[in-house]
Amino acid sequence: MRPTTSLLLGAVLAVYFAIMPLRVSAEPRSGGVINVVVQPEPPGLMLGLTQNGPTQMVAGNIYESLLRYDENLSPIQNLATSWDVSADGRVYTFTLKEDVRWHDGEAFTAHDVVFTVDTFLRETHPRLRVSLEHVERVEALGDHRVRFTLKQPFGPFLGIFEVGTMPMVPRHIYEGTEFRSNPANDTPIGTGPFKFKEWVKGSHIHLVRNDDYHVDGLPYLDEIYWHVIPDSSARAIAYETGKVDVLPGGSIETFDVERLRDLPNTKVTKKGWEYFAPHAFLWINNRTSPLSDPRFRRAIMYAMDRGFARDVVWNGFGTVAAGPVSSKTKFHSTDVRHYPYDPDKAKALLGEMGYDGRPIRLLPLPYGEAWQRWAEAVRQNLNEVGIQVELQATDVAGWNQRLNEWDFDLAFTYLYQFGDPALGVARTYVSSNIAKGSPWNNVAGYANSKVDELFARAAIAFPEENRQALYDELQQTVVEEVPVAWLLELEFPTIYRSNINDLVTTAIGLNDGFVDAWIED
Amino acid sequence: MHRLHFLGIRLIKAVLVLFAIVVLNFFLIRAAPGDPAMVLAGEAGAADEIFIAQLRERFGLDRPVHEQLFFYVRQVASLDLGFSYRQQAPVLTLILERLPATLLLTLAAFLISMALGVLLGVLSARRVGTWADSLITLVALIFYATPLFWLALMAIILFSVQLEWLPAFGMRSISQDLTGLAYVADVASHLVLPALTLGLFFMAVYARLTRASMLEVAGMDFVKTARAKGLSPGRVTRDHVLRNALLPVVTLAGIQAGHLVGGAVLTETVFAWPGIGRLMFEALLQRDYNLLLGVFVVASAMVLLFNIITDLAYTFIDPRIEAG
Numbered sequence: 075m076r077p078t079t080s081l082l083l084g085a086v087l088a089v090y091f092a093i094m095p096l097r098v099s100a101e102p103r104s105g106g107v108i109n110v111v112v113q114p115e116p117p118g119l120m121l122g123l124t125q126n127g128p129t130q131m132v133a134g135n136i137y138e139s140l141l142r143y144d145e146n147l148s149p150i151q152n153l154a155t156s157w158d159v160s161a162d163g164r165v166y167t168f169t170l171k172e173d174v175r176w177h178d179g180e181a182f183t184a185h186d187v188v189f190t191v192d193t194f195l196r197e198t199h200p201r202l203r204v205s206l207e208h209v210e211r212v213e214a215l216g217d218h219r220v221r222f223t224l225k226q227p228f229g230p231f232l233g234i235f236e237v238g239t240m241p242m243v244p245r246h247i248y249e250g251t252e253f254r255s256n257p258a259n260d261t262p263i264g265t266g267p268f269k270f271k272e273w274v275k276g277s278h279i280h281l282v283r284n285d286d287y288h289v290d291g292l293p294y295l296d297e298i299y300w301h302v303i304p305d306s307s308a309r310a311i312a313y314e315t316g317k318v319d320v321l322p323g324g325s326i327e328t329f330d331v332e333r334l335r336d337l338p339n340t341k342v343t344k345k346g347w348e349y350f351a352p353h354a355f356l357w358i359n360n361r362t363s364p365l366s367d368p369r370f371r372r373a374i375m376y377a378m379d380r381g382f383a384r385d386v387v388w389n390g391f392g393t394v395a396a397g398p399v400s401s402k403t404k405f406h407s408t409d410v411r412h413y414p415y416d417p418d419k420a421k422a423l424l425g426e427m428g429y430d431g432r433p434i435r436l437l438p439l440p441y442g443e444a445w446q447r448w449a450e451a452v453r454q455n456l457n458e459v460g461i462q463v464e465l466q467a468t469d470v471a472g473w474n475q476r477l478n479e480w481d482f483d484l485a486f487t488y489l490y491q492f493g494d495p496a497l498g499v500a501r502t503y504v505s506s507n508i509a510k511g512s513p514w515n516n517v518a519g520y521a522n523s524k525v526d527e528l529f530a531r532a533a534i535a536f537p538e539e540n541r542q543a544l545y546d547e548l549q550q551t552v553v554e555e556v557p558v559a560w561l562l563e564l565e566f567p568t569i570y571r572s573n574i575n576d577l578v579t580t581a582i583g584l585n586d587g588f589v590d591a592w593i594e595d
Numbered sequence: 596m597h598r599l600h601f602l603g604i605r606l607i608k609a610v611l612v613l614f615a616i617v618v619l620n621f622f623l624i625r626a627a628p629g630d631p632a633m634v635l636a637g638e639a640g641a642a643d644e645i646f647i648a649q650l651r652e653r654f655g656l657d658r659p660v661h662e663q664l665f666f667y668v669r670q671v672a673s674l675d676l677g678f679s680y681r682q683q684a685p686v687l688t689l690i691l692e693r694l695p696a697t698l699l700l701t702l703a704a705f706l707i708s709m710a711l712g713v714l715l716g717v718l719s720a721r722r723v724g725t726w727a728d729s730l731i732t733l734v735a736l737i738f739y740a741t742p743l744f745w746l747a748l749m750a751i752i753l754f755s756v757q758l759e760w761l762p763a764f765g766m767r768s769i770s771q772d773l774t775g776l777a778y779v780a781d782v783a784s785h786l787v788l789p790a791l792t793l794g795l796f797f798m799a800v801y802a803r804l805t806r807a808s809m810l811e812v813a814g815m816d817f818v819k820t821a822r823a824k825g826l827s828p829g830r831v832t833r834d835h836v837l838r839n840a841l842l843p844v845v846t847l848a849g850i851q852a853g854h855l856v857g858g859a860v861l862t863e864t865v866f867a868w869p870g871i872g873r874l875m876f877e878a879l880l881q882r883d884y885n886l887l888l889g890v891f892v893v894a895s896a897m898v899l900l901f902n903i904i905t906d907l908a909y910t911f912i913d914p915r916i917e918a919g
Contacts, residue, residue, distance in 0.1 A: 107770055114877065117635070117681045126638035200636075200646040254653065259683070275682070275692055276869030278769045299770050303867040304877075307748055311763050312867075315755055471629025471882045474637045511647060513637060 104294045106593035108574065110320040110584075111309050112279065112300040119270065119279070120259040121241040122190070123198050130238040131322060132300050135281055135587035136177075137264035138242060140168055140187070141235035143581040145348045147404060147493045149232055150580075153182070153242060153265065153288075154220075163227030163536035170218040174288040176244050177263045177270075184214035189245035191222075198253060205234050205497065208534075227536035230494035236349060236582060239492070267293035267589040277302060294592035306442060310334060319574060322584050323347060323566025328389045328444050331567055339572045344391065344565045346583015351400035351498075352566070354392075354488040356436075356452070356559040357477065361519045365434070365483060369427040371556035374484075375413035377420035377459040378452055384562055387448045391567060395560035397553040398499050402563065403491040405532075405545035410553040420459040433462035437477075437485035440470050445486060448561075477513040487513070488564055493581070495545055496533040503552060504529050520557030598907065605906065609899040616895045617671060617888070621664055624884055630656060631680040631882045654680050654884075667888070676889035681881045686889035690871060694856070696766055697870035699782075700789055701859060705851060707794030712801020713844060719802065720809035720840075721832060731802060739799035747792045747865040754788060761788050764867035789866040793859050797851060804847060808840035815839075841912060849905030856897040 112132055118124045121133040140154035149157075154168040174182040192212045195202050208228040213221045224231065234240055242265060247258045262270050265288065268281040279300040283293055301318055303309045310330040312318045314337065323346070326334070335342050356374070364370040384392045399406045434456075438449035453463040463484075468476060476482050491498035501507050501514060505521035525548060532544035568584065570577055576590040632650035651657045655666065670677055676686035719731040738746075755763035762768070762785050773781050812818065813836050821835045822828075860872040871890055878886040 109770065117638070118683050124638075200643045203643065203645070274769075274869070275684075275689065276696075276873060277765060277867075280769075297770075301765070301769070301867070302869075303764055304864045304873060305867070308751070308764050308865055308867055311751055311756060315759070315763050317763065317765075468628070469880055470637065471627065471634050471880065473629075474633045475628040478633060509644070511644060 102294055102575065102592040103595070104291075104296075104592070106295055107297045107299065108295055108320060108588065108591065108593070109299045109301060109318040111303055111312065111318050111322060111325045113303060113306075113309065113325055115276065115302045116279075118259060119262045119273070121238065121262070121264075122194055122243040123254060123259065125199065125201065125238055127324075130585045132279055132281070133241070133262060133264075134237050134266070134582075134585045135268040135298065135589075136262050136266045136270055137237055138266045138587075139235050139237040139240045140170070140242075141232075142586055143233070143236060143349055143493065145345060145581050147233065147349060147581055149235070154235070157232070159232070164224045166222045166224075166231060167215070168220045168222075170220065171288055172218055174265050175286050176246075176265055177284060178244075178247075179286075180244065180246050181217075182242065182244075182265050183217040184220045185217070186242055186245045187220045188212050188214050189249060190243045191240065194243045194248060194253060195240065199239075202234065202239055204501075205231070205239075226534050228496075229533055229535060229538060229541050230492075230496045233493045233497065236492075237587075238582070238585060267587055268295075268298060271297075289589075293587075293589050295588055298588055306330070313337075313569065319571045320577065320584075321569040323568045326569075327442060328387070328391060331389055331391070331569065334569050340569060341572045341574075342567045342569050343578050344567050346568060346578035346580070346585075347564075347566060348402045349493045349581035351402040351491040351493070352488045352564040353395060353398075353400050353491055354486070354561040354564050355395065356561065357482065357485040357487055357517050358556070358558055359480060359483050359518060360557055361480070362483070364427070364429055364432060367427050368555050369423045370429060371559065372413070373420040373423040373427075373429075373459065374456065374461075374559050375420075375556055376416045376423070377461070378455045378559065378561070379415040380561055381415065383448055383451050387444055387451060388562065388564070391565040392562040393565075395563050397549050397560060398503065398558075399495050399545065399549055400491050400563045403499070404494050405542055407546045407549040409546060410549050417455075417459050424460060429460070431460065431462060433464055434483040435466050436463050437466055437468060437473060437482050439486040439488070440468055440473055449486060474513050477517050478511050480510060480517065480519065484559075485517075486561075489514070495548075496529070500529040500533065503557060518557050520555075522551070522555065522557075525551055598910065602903070602907070605903045609896075609903065612899060613892070613895055614668070617668060617892060618664065620888055620891045621667060624882070624887055625660065627882065629882050631884060632656060634881050635681060650680075667885075671892060676892065677885035679878075679883055679886040679889075681878075681883045682886065686886050689874060689886060690889060690893055693869060693871045693874050696868060697856065697859075697863075697872065699766075699786065700793065700862070700868055700870055701856075703786055703790035704794035704797065704859070704862075705848075707790060708797030708801055708851070709848060711794070712798040713805050715798070715802040716805020716844075717809065717832070717837060719806040720813065720836075723806075723810060728806075732806070735799040735802040737799075738795040739803070741796075743792065743796060743861045744865055746795070747789070747862060750788050750792055751865070761785075763788075766869055789859075789862050789868050792866075793862045800847065801844060805840060805844055808843050809836055812836050812840045838912065842909065845905060845908055845912060849901050849908070850898075852901045852904075856894050 112128050114128055116129040116132055119129060119133045119136065121129060121137045138153055140152060141149045142152045144150055153171055153174060155171050156169045158167045170184055176182055196206055208224050210223045210225045215221055244263050247263060248256060267284050267287050269284050271282045272280040281298045283296050287293060303312055306327050309321065310326045313321050313334055334340060358365050358371055360366055380394045384390065384394060393401060396408060397410050436449060436453060439445040449465055453465055456463045477485060489498060489502065502516055503520055504516060504526050507516040508519055508521065509515050528544050528548040532541045532548065535541045535544060568578060573594040575592050575594060578584065579590045580586045631654060632647050635650055636647050655663060679686050679689055682689055715731045719728045722728050751763045754761045766785050767781050818831060818835050821831050856871065860876045862868065863870045863873040864876065875887060875890040878890065
């Protein structure tokens with residue numbers, strides 16, 4: 075063989091072997107078992123009744139909604155194959171997929187949708203109830219079409235068909251029953267890719283493949299085991315020793331992420347949180363001096379080294395938050411006042427207002443080590459500009475109580491934004507939401523009639539282009555007044571084995587279930 | 596007859612004490628900030644007044660406290676421990692579900708600690724002042740002083756991560772359908788680390804207690820008399836020293852046995868052992884009043900029961916102690 079021919083052949087073989095793995099990985103295969111961590115143990119798996127994080131993460135495999143959302147928050151079909159919006163933005167008509175069956179074999183129809191939205195979730199789902207205030211009526215047009223008529227256009231309406239917000243509930247099981255005590259809650263029935271098999275409390279939850287799933291060939295996996303492991307170090311070790319294959323975002327301390335990321339056969343993704351866009355900030359009690367003075371609140375913003383917190387406390391995960399709307403949420407604006415780390419400016423503002431050095435109380439979020447360290451970093455930052463801070467530790471119930479009763483000066487928190495300022499941001503700032511009794515209210519006590527009006531107008535403006543200008547103005551105003559101190563757009567990395575593919579494919583990641591996931595040989 | 600009378604009196608006293616414990620715990624739990632409705636609402640990621648009012652009404656938390664207490668005591672008197680707010684299941688069912696795991700762990704730890712502890716204590720006392728005594732004392736001190744969670748994590752790192760000998764968490768390999776001996780072996784392999792971790796602390800306590808007690812008894816006149824009578828050293832140790840030295844050990848064993856049902860919060864948490872200790876800890880964080888009170892009631896009843904058994908055991912070990 076001539077040298078040139080050998081070289082050519084070698085090059086061809088090299089290219090062939092280089093692309094071989096890609097070709098193999100591009101072909102999904104059926105079968106396999108995945109072991110995942112869930113923490114804390116969910117209180118129940120009936121997603122219509124319980125919408126906390128762990129419930130949704132497991133039950134997102136059992137239940138479904140009409141739509142899913144890609145990472146840009148654009149709707150994609152699921153139980154609904156198409157949808158029309160009327161010219162005035164008030165009527166939404168969904169065409170449902172045919173031949174969809176509940177896990178017990180009954181057909182899923184438009185009547186299930188009407189029952190779910192109008193009867194079941196109106197009673198049980200506090201977050202959805204706020205959006206449903208905009209809905210005048212829901213009607214079934216035959217078995218496979220549903221019409222929602224709104225009282226007025228509601229900008230984020232097409233964004234509320236995510237499974238945690240609007241899980242479909244079987245009418246034939248729940249109609250006419252006491253929802254919360256229905257025995258069927260223990261053996262949840264949905265239309266999702268996996269069926270409930272077993273729950274050994276304190277140990278594990280076992281889901282198995284739904285062979286009658288409405289998408290041919292899906293899901294690929296045979297079984298999923300969700301392991302309840304209460305200690306975060308033990309969760310990290312469970313991954314390290316191969317007992318679990320997936321650590322969902324937030325299930326281990328951030329300082330363990332780097333170590334696990336370097337393990338062989340391991341991938342890390344930050345995707346799958348775009349819809350929630352967890353936004354961390356400090357509640358500031360606007361009612362009391364010196365916190366009632368905007369100059370003091372601005373001084374806090376300048377005093378905090380948020381880049382340090384991201385790099386050290388969160389091991390580089392996260393983005394410094396510019397204001398109330400996350401960069402992942404619709405209508406985010408960058409045209410706002412910026413608050414870089416500038417202790418001198420903070421001191422100048424405190425001097426200008428004549429701050430008397432009165433100490434202030436700071437409640438850390440009792441969610442683990444990272445939050446505790448973050449609180450210590452903030453205390454140190456504030457001490458450096460002359461603000462004395464007393465950290466007051468609580469457990470979760472105590473933290474809730476203090477927030478509910480407005481008994482704090484500063485308090486760490488983070489909230490989901492649900493893709494749209496009208497769904498996840500307005501509640502923190504509008505004065506109509508100032509009320510004791512819930513940590514999801516406007517706990518800061520911030521009241522600005524201009525902000526109230528902008529939020530109200532932006533929510534119902536139509537078409538969507540008209541909303542941007544209103545939200546731009548709103549963000550400028552709010553960032554100027556600093557009713558809360560924005561910290562970071564949090565990122566919760568999901569850690570998993572490299573041979574697992576298509577684990578995170580939508581804007582809610584693992585909460586949308588393991589419908590597309592498959593294991594490579 | 597004396598013993599029966601003693602037993603009757605103790606049982607009546609135990610019921611009164613149990614009642615006092617229920618009432619005290621009822622108020623103690625409610626003194627902590629926050630309530631289950633708040634915690635559940637907090638977990639839901641959103642809450643409005645309707646939702647919180649719904650929860651309070653469902654849990655009966657909207658009624659006056661004295662009514663809630665009356666209702667709860669009446670319920671407990673009819674052996675009904677109520678309904679868990681968060682777990683959405685009867686409390687008794689939840690406790691009984693977790694009981695086998697807890698008993699397996701705590702009994703294994705109890706046996707390890709008793710057997711090893713008394714053995715090491717006797718060895719140490721018989722060889723007092725030698726290198727063996729010093730070594731045993733040192734080991735006992737180390738296990739006594741080491742925080743349990745640290746010991747647990749180190750055991751996991753060594754035996755599960757580095758050596759890969761033993762599983763790191765859980766009670767069994769759940770994705771394998773094992774039966775018979777294979778199942779027993781699987782559970783046993785999961786049990787080794789948590790039982791040893793929990794047992795080593797108590798082992799240290801037993802060893803120190805047995806040693807001190809034996810040395811104290813060994814110096815007493817009746818032991819000297821036994822030796823003077825020409826009894827063999829082994830018989831003196833076994834029949835005269837050890838038997839008398841066991842009283843404080845039995846007291847401690849009684850206390851430990853009383854806590855068998857209460858589980859071991861730290862060990863169960865680190866090893867993800869599905870027992871009652873974890874259930875109790877989670878109930879506390881979630882302000883799951885009924886579940887927490889239920890675990891307290893069962894655990895207190897066991898402590899009282901084992902106290903009575905311990906008192907009875909005294910009368911058998913030392914006939915000089917009269918029942919009652």
